[in-house]
Amino acid sequence: MPLTDEDAALQAISTLDPLTKEQHEAKEKIAAILSTEDPFIDIHELFALYNILYFRSLLLPRVEVSWSNRLTLCAGICELVRDPDNGNKYSRIRLKLSEPLLKYRPRSDVINTLLHEAIHSYFFITTSWRHSRGDDGTGHGAGFLLLADALNDHGGYEVTVYHTFHDELDSYRTHIWQCDGACRSQAPFFGLVKRSMNRAPGKTDTWWARHQDECGGAFVKIAEPELSKDQVERLSGLKRAGRQKNKIDAWVEGRRQTKAERMSPTQEVEELNGPQKRRASSPPCPPAKRPRPGVSCPICEADVAEDLINEHLDVQHPP
Known part of the structure; x- marks a missing residue:
């Protein structure tokens, strides 16, 4: 019978009491790193220490840890990839942390995210692809919760199933479309689709068919980032x-609008009804030299x- 996430979690938890000499040394090094006030941490160094302390030294060298500047939909990701050195099988694991979402977050969020993804990588090694198809279909079933709770209790961490970086996430969704149909007046989305990539809503979206049946409107792009x-x-x-x-048209239109906003209705009437000719006894004054407007x-x-x-x-x- 194949190993389950729950079985693998219990195996990892059983190594926490008592700790081996190597685990004690890793724990002390982690404590020394976390005792500093440096907001920046070396995720590779920490990952290697957590590998010894919590994950039975199984993660390295199979797991590649890196920062990603393109990952903006979640704080971290752990995925199985093909390994050319192992018959092109899905046996190599990539763990990526989102630089855009985490670079302004507290150091504790980086550590908790690193541990969250490390748990996934541990299950990928011990239970293979079955981990992602576990009892809840997302990889966050009973085994994940069991091991996450054990790490939280042991080290005072706050490893959770989902992050709460909603403001950071939304700030990178700068490509925005809005439906011109009935759903644009319906909460909670009001017909808006926000994405970090320039991919218009379409048939590849799981909700597209339902939207076509219930609304049928077309999505029009209303905002995008500057190039x-x-x-x-x-x-x-x-x-x-x-x-x-x-840009020139917008600039010209903006100047016209600014002038119109600056002019009161009374001034408009005065300009229209002002004197058309000067009296003969008053010679015209030479125009004053003004600097050309910039x-x-x-x-x-x-x-x-x-x-x-x-x-x-x-x-x-x-x-």
Whole structure:
């Protein structure tokens, strides 16, 4: 009969009392690291020590630990991958922590996330792919809860099933679509779909068929992040020219709107009904020399005279 997560958890827990000499040394080194006030920790060093203390020294070298700057949907991930050195079987394990979500969180959140994913890697080694198809279908069944509770009690950690970094997670979901159908007026989502990647809602989403039946509206993109300088430089000349035109149009429209907002209704009437001609006895005064109004370039934000903005764009930012 194959080993279950619960069986593997009990095997790991049984090594905590009493601790071996090697486990005692690992525990003391962990305590020394956590006693400092340094907000940054070496996850590779900690992982190696936790491997000895809690996971029967089974995790290394099979588990690869790394930071990921592209992981923005969860704080960490643990996955089985093919190993070319082992007949291309799914026997190698990758453990990744999200740099975007964790870099501004307290140090304790990094440690708890590291332990959470280390538990997954332990079960992948001891029970293989069956771990991800356990009793709850997510890998967080009775075995996971049993081992997580044991680690929390032993070291004073707070390993949980799900993280609560909702604000950090939402800050990276900058591609936003909204449905133009009936669901846009219905709580709790109001027809909004937010994603960290530029992937429009479609048939690959599990909820798509239901949405088509119950609402039938189309999703329109309403927000997206600004392109980086490198991304702009990689655009074709035509697309860059289009972006430049859009920025100029928005800038011109913004100036018109600002002037309209600045002018009160009384001022508008005075300007329309003002004197059309000066009296003959009053010679016209020479116009005062005023400095040409400056504007900010919509691309490089340099200060440029208003009547020279087009020339500046043609010379400094050719399509």
